[in-house]
Amino acid sequence: MNKHSIYKIGLSVALALCVQSCKIPAIVQPEPHTPVPADYGNQNGIKSDTTNVAAKSWRDYFTDQYLVDLIDTALKNNQELQITLQEIEIARNDVGFRKGQLLPSVGAKVGLGVEKVGRYTSQGAGDASTDITPGREVPDPLMDYTAALYANWEVDIWNKLHNAKKAAVSRYLSTVEGKNFVLTNLIAEVANSYYELRGLDNALAIVHQNIELQKNALEIVNVQKEAARVTELAVQKFRAEVLNSQAREFEIRQRITETENKLNFLLGRYPQEIPRDTSDFSASVPSVASTGIPSQLLANRPDIKKAELELAAAKLDVKVARAEFYPSFDISAALGFQAFDPSYLVKFPESMLYSLAGDLAGPLINRSGIKAEFKNANARQLQAMYDYERTILNACLEVSTELSSIGNLDKRYRLKSEEVTTLEHSIEISDDLFRAARADYLEVLMTQRDVLESKLELVETKTQQFNAITNLYRDLGGGWR
Secondary structure (H helix, E strand, C coil), X not given: CCHHXXXXXXXXXXXXXXXXXXXXXXXXXXXXXXXXXXXXXXXXXXXXXXXXXXXXXXXXXXXXXXXXXXXXXXXXXXXXXXXXXXXXXXXXXXXXXXXXXXXXXXXXXXXXXXXXXXXXXXXXXXXXXXXXXXXEECCCCEEEEEEEEEEEEEECCCCHHHHHHHHHHHHHHHXXXXXXXHHHHHHHHHHHHHHHHHHHHHHXXXXXXXXXXXXXXXXXXXXXXXXXXXXXXXXXXXXXXHHHHHHHHHXXXXXXXXXXXXXXXXXXXXXXXXXXXXXXXXXXXXXXXCECCHHHHHHHCHHHHHHHHHHHHHHHHHHHHHHCCCCEEEEEEEEEEEECCHHHCCCCXXXXXXXXXXXXXXXXXXXXXXXXXXXXXXXXHHHHHHHHXXXXXXXXXXHHHHHHHHHHHHHHHHHHHHHHHHHHHHHHHHHHHHHCCCCCHXXXXXXXXXXXXXXXXXXXXXXXXXXXXXXXXXXXXXXXX
């Protein structure tokens, strides 16, 4: 085959590759279209401006030193956070791998081989009739000693490798935002559990006080029974009420243990007592949070930024998948020494070997696998876009829900406080009426029971108030700075 024929074949193949490249599907990259609202709707009296509590460090937001120390411990020991840090390391290594693909791969090779060919073959007959040097025939068998450097490089003419590297960088940054999202949730979980623990402490103190009041009432009933003013039934009813409150005490103690263990799990340590503020929890006042405007969520919420980076990576994946339709251009080279005898191995230039080749290769006929991967990349891109929109929508709704909760809990707490005050006054009245035989023991019992339930509900409302403020701080994107 002459050179002219080879050139024609090469030109035909190149033309076929170009024709196939013209049939590549176009890239369609839809953009998110869900607009961010101007405000969160029902603000419940909270002023809407650009001041945002999410800009505060969690150390400044939480003023209870016991809670600050617990969060510090959680950030050092929490296993979920450590797992997320390893995911960041994996993503960082993938970026390094993608960068390496942009550069030529260079290696060294040292080889030793032996070859014995048949005497009655073209190669064997040629070797037998050839002298390496005058009077020295080609050895049989023939040894082969090689020492060489070799290199391979895929020239990134379509930006396939560059886009793959950019996608890896976006995914690395998304894992960093994922870590920040874990941080915000971890801090909120620790704070909520801490406030729940303080609320349970307060509830336990209320039950203790109630038990003492009920015991005093039981003594009065016993005295009145001896005076034949009440029957044994009244005594048994009061005694049953004391037993009921004592049983509730152990129920609360169990909840305290469960909450302490939950906190210890978040802190990455085995069961132990949780140090905490022992002052009156009902006297604590939740801080007032400034929410800013919804568009600030795009910069403050780690989950939104993570979804945005995942969307950017998915768009680059589509470009990488599309580049697979184009022919790839590879360059390979080698340089070294090769001889049948070690003494000739460094003899220059006779033992020197070198090669340089360029390959242009691409799919011609069966491209169904490439098409399927391109379609998958497009589908994943749409998934990432919808996930981004959903994340923004969820963030706005979470903030709106917590704002509503804060306003309603504040109103509920004020009404519950008035209810407790009224019922405490009614206890005094019922006791006086009972002593004057103008009220029966059931009225006294029901009044004491109502007071206990109202006080416990008041404590529960106070806990919910602190949890709502903590959740709002988390939902606005605070805690990871």
